[in-house]
Amino acid sequence: MSNKAVPSGSTIAAIATPPGRGGVGIIRISGPDAISVISSLSTRKCNPEPRVATLDVWRDSNGQVLDQGIVLFFPGPASYTGEDVVELQGHGSTVLLHALLARLFELGCVPAQPGEFTRRAVENGKMDLSQAEAVVACIDAATVRACLQAQRQLQGAFGRHINELMVRLTSLVAHVEATLDFPEEEIPDLYFSDLRDKMLLQVVEPVRVMLASAPLGERLFHGATVAIIGAPNAGKSSLLNALSGRDRAIVSHIEGTTRDTLEVDFEVHGIPLRLVDTAGLRETDDLIEQEGVRRARETASNADVTLFVADATRPHTWDESVHADIFLMNKTDLQHGDVPEKYLQISVAAGIGLESLRTKLATYLGDMAMGDEGMMVTRERHRVILTEALEYIESGLLSLSDEEMLDVTAMQWRRAWALLGSILGIGDVDHILDRIFSEFCIGK
Template identity: 45%
Template sequence: MAVVNNDTIAAIATAPGRGGVGVIRISGSALLPFALQLTGKTPTPRQASLNHFRAADGSSIDSGLLLYFPAPHSFTGEDVLELQGHGGPVVMQMLLARCLDLGARLAEPGEFSRRAFLNGKMDLAQAEAVADLIDAATASAARSAVRSLQGEFSRAIGELNEELINLRMLVEATLDFPEEEIDFLQAADAFGRLQRLQEKLADIFQRAGQGKLLQAGLHVVLAGQPNVGKSSLLNRLAGDDLAIVTPIAGTTRDALRSTIQIEGIPLHIIDTAGLRDTDDEVEKIGIARSWQEIERADVVLLLVDARQGVTEADSAILEKLPARLQRITVHNKIDLAGSKAERHSEADAVVVSLSAKANQGIDLLRAELLRVAGWQQTEDVFIARERHLRALSAAREHVAGASRIVHGPFPALELFAEELRLAQQALGQITGEFTADDLLGVIFSRFCIGK
């Protein structure tokens, strides 16, 4: 694939703020004249050189290193210049303005990575891994993003795709011999290949699901009546006094957030206003926001007072929770109830008894959160996104459909072949082989500028 619009783009590639070094990245075609006007020198490919970066009147804006990567041996596949100057925001903006004066335009978010994808320097899954590595909230997420960036995820998808192609070739060839089609497929072990393909798809789907958990984390909402210890539990999990804790009911009026990690999984913990009937207008707004957070949550921890257990008011809250939500009932204040920390099941609910104040049973809750999230400690997961899981799920459905067709009472090989084609198309969406331009726009618009 080739870039249609290969005009020169420029952006500050380092994070905003002051730093020892600031980097400006420039990508386009035939950038040697650009470098000559900027520095008065013609750079040597892939060799750092100390230069003055000059304004239009010849005065020095800054001094620093210039790197030149000629096409196609660069990140984007085009000519690339990198200016490494001093990292002050004013001097960076002055240097960027000079680049724009020389004919570059300001790069859009993710445009460098998008050009790398369009020029075949990386596939779409690898391009997304660039952003995931930058955004990684934990060391585990960063390691998984590096594996995807290095192509492990793409290679796994490529192997699946190759097996699908081989299976499709068998089926397409068989369509020309209708008298012997089933016997021919059995002799070629087509059905065994189909079974192994289903097993591999299931394995990669599971590993990608773990990767999505590393990338996105789990949104956990603390809910319950006032004064059951939600804020105390938030503080205990976060390891800091983020929320005000008092015996006065209704202290929390707005959602408080903290991100923690358990075994590398980012957990976004949200403390909400106590759920109750009230005439206080401000508290009503807080309660309404609590329900909004609950609607968006992955898991809800319903806190109850261990001295009273689940009351009618708690049961009413449980009944209003969305059916799709994972839920854990937390019996807090066991230090006051004289009970012990434990985890057990009641009917269709999981109950964890603990004391946030006395730090009893917190490890039980952490372990339960990992179990609910479906986390399995492993080092071979791929960083993945929701769209990857959807594509893998679609491929699994089509392969399963192909299996049902060929093992049904009236096998129709034309339909069998079509299901395999649709499965291959679904996998192609992951690496970008079958990806619409509008989807590319959405994906790369979420990258940071300069990347």
């Protein structure tokens, strides 16, 4: 299916609820003919009062009843898309919903593309592009913390912050261009020093702070992979079960029980993680176990975080040469001898040290206090744009001290301004719109 938007003057329709059986199914309609289409679908000439639920009966072209339910009318421009919007809330039968949708197409509606309703909201000035991206983030968020961050952006806080940076940048560019307009005037060095200080304080530092939040921000929505490695029978499978809160992996005193990788999803401090248990690392003649060890090493090399588990009762498992991010000494309740300082002491069986491990894991992933999160960068697109904009700004700062290079400074800063604008959907961003809205589901 094409991701190109349908013509703006058309009336679009789509099912807005997920596929499957449910108590209620919703069809959304947006466009200039929304009310006339509903009047043709209805038993009577439907003229619902704005934002008032109205019971109605919907019929096919032969007058047969398809379904009955609630009609909600949101007149433009005070609607989600900025156009006349109608929602039909009927029974959640896939067959009924598709029959209603087919009837709407007969009456002149056209199928909505993925993200078409939200795209029209952006084009009609109901939200900026960063808010539109927050819509799909709200839908896809896997944890409450991710939902809260997406809601901040959906309410426009992120967009307002970017807009403020653009306003500051505009003011500073204007100062440079004013200097270019009067080349015969002698400009004191103090003027350029003040301009540089303002740029650093008002634009550069805020952008750097935002970029510093990107590792955690992106992980809130894309998660991270955590691999557990170590010698056989060190407690790797027990650790997976304990952290995930599920009896997912087989636990046995027999070495080599785990032959393949085993994955389970869980979260730590609101960060979604995929925990991977692996085969014990050891030399073996068993061909199947050899393959398990190979997969264990491959999983560890591709993981965002690697946990190495050693057995406190078996010093030969304390491998100091292994590459890992966090070292764990399990079964410390059974052995109280000296343990290398690099190891976090835990006991999965006794429940010792597991909360410390969760905190250490979250910290390693860049966790911060939720009250300090502020305007987090949660999308790769935003991170790439901010990084490039910062490069242009800093490049402009380098040429600021040379009056003969002021035109270069102004050009670099204007490029940075245009890049920041592309986050909000300002400028020639049709190619960006097509890419972004291809990620949406139909009906949103």
